[in-house]
Amino acid sequence: MKILNLLREAWAEITLQPFRSFLTALGIVFGVGAVIAILAISEGAKREAVSQLEVLGAGTIRVRESDAQANSTSNGVGTSGVYVQTRGWWGFSGLSGSMGSGGPARPLDMKDLEAVKGLEGIDAAASERTKEVSLPGSFGDISVTVVGTTSDYLKIQGLKLQEGRFFDSLDIESRNKVAVIGPKTRGLVFGTGQAIGNIVRIDNVPYTIIGVVSPKDWSGVTLVQIRDTGKDVYIPVTTMAIGTSEYPVGLNEIILRLKSGENPVQWGSIVEKIVSIAHPAGAFEVIVPEELLAQQQELQRIFSVVMGLIASISLIVGGIGIMNISLATVIQRTREIGIRRALGARKKDIQAQFLSESFLISVLGGAVGIFLGYALSKAVSSYAGWSTAISGVGVVVAFSVAATVGVIFGWWPAKRASEMPPVDALRHE
């Protein structure tokens, strides 16, 4: 019999008892639904990870004063809420004469920046020394973050200028009182008026505005705690240290960008070693987004494997359901088998007929399951806030799995149907 005929007859048979067919397919529906949802969740996580890396910039390393610095505790959960590689106080007190056991660790400083900046794999480095200050805005005082930094900052953070210029190494050397402001700061302080050439007073020191940075959306980044740069005011780090007795100039964060093709994890550990020479008790942490992502993806992978196993069990149970009903159907339709055999159906025709019924039920169940999985992944998105994405590959995989389950679990009942002696089958009441 031709395939089309087989499927048409199978369809007629399935629609003869639609509710029973629906119940038969239910296991497949849930199994495929679960597979689709799991694939959608892991695909969503993967895409989110990729987009986070795009925002953060691939190949960046952040050396940050760790939360642990305040109380000299070590190793723990980082600021982002995920595990971060932390170099805490490891009790090297004997090596560091100035610091007693449990004493406060020295902050990061410009010397650390200089120490790692020249490494072979590092393309650029920038400092961050931050301070919250109030500026008089058009509608009252506004709180901004003053960032003392170096000339490569924009390049490293992936920021662009919308007006003017950024300060260069000459400004830094000369400790010029120049400032570059974020787009929100510009709006809040100057409205639509001219910003470049105007003065902002930070701690009563006047700075001339030389540039305005374009907006950048950091909101998708959950991997690393990151400040909204919109309300930043950038000034040369050297200028920021005027009037303090600090030497070298203390920093909150050093941001490094690797040359393309360099391994961030490897360089991360080199940077960590170098910085720890100067900070044997150093409460600092080296954050490598790629490494955090890898950890996150490992968790994600475990989740997917576990859920995938559960979904497979559901598919197997679904398959057994199909087999069960098929066996009952074969008994119920024994006489029909006899009639068909009398009319000239060969064993393989009978087998193909029953097989195409279980195949079609499975495939239809699979199709419903895809919609269920879609709805499930949408529900997960809105409930748990995870991003999900239905991939074409996932749909094809789930569909093929459903079809395969139908064929595998329908095979034996179909075989049994075909093996019935026609005379006995015809006599069956």
Next chain:
Amino acid sequence: MTNVVTLDQVYKTYDLGEIKVPVLKGVNLKIKKGEWVSLMGPSGSGKTTLMNIVGLLDTPTSGNYLLNEEMASAKDDDDLSNLRNNHIGFVFQTFNILPQLNAWQNVALPLNYSTQNQTPRKIAMELLDKVGLKERATHRPNELSGGERQRVAVARALSNNPSLILADEPTGNLDSKTGKDVLELFEQLHSEGITILMVTHDTEVAERSQRIINILDGKIA
């Protein structure tokens, strides 16, 4: 005139483990092309077994069966299926048409198993016209009367243009009026030269045929 059916010393014994039940005990039978033969005999005489062997649904324990003068015993299952499909049309007492298919689909069913390229719907419609059910072509069996169902079954038996129609009490489940109509249909088929072997209990029905064979205790009397 060629013989459509030739049975030569056909024995059939059912093997029920410890007991062996001999049902056919050396049956010799010849049916010529175009003949209408009635097969009569009491229950348990071996009628059904004989019909099953002639219909290639069962194989003899020993002896030869020639269909259209070709050896049909000792063929494999696929070959037997193809021979049934090409040469034999069955009409059963209980109609045996499939409830999920409509009239023309039932008639076309044997064509689905045929290796020849055919136009099932066209052939089915012609045959339904021949048995007077053209208007009922898209009706399902539960929308047809008993007589109409048996006509569908007759049309189905004709769909592959068989050499032999095997009818097992085709009027047994019909009232006398519709039974007569169905018999008239068989007479028409006979007049067209179709070979018919019909099991019946009804002597009136048997008398319409050219020849009556009585089977008794596994032998032709």
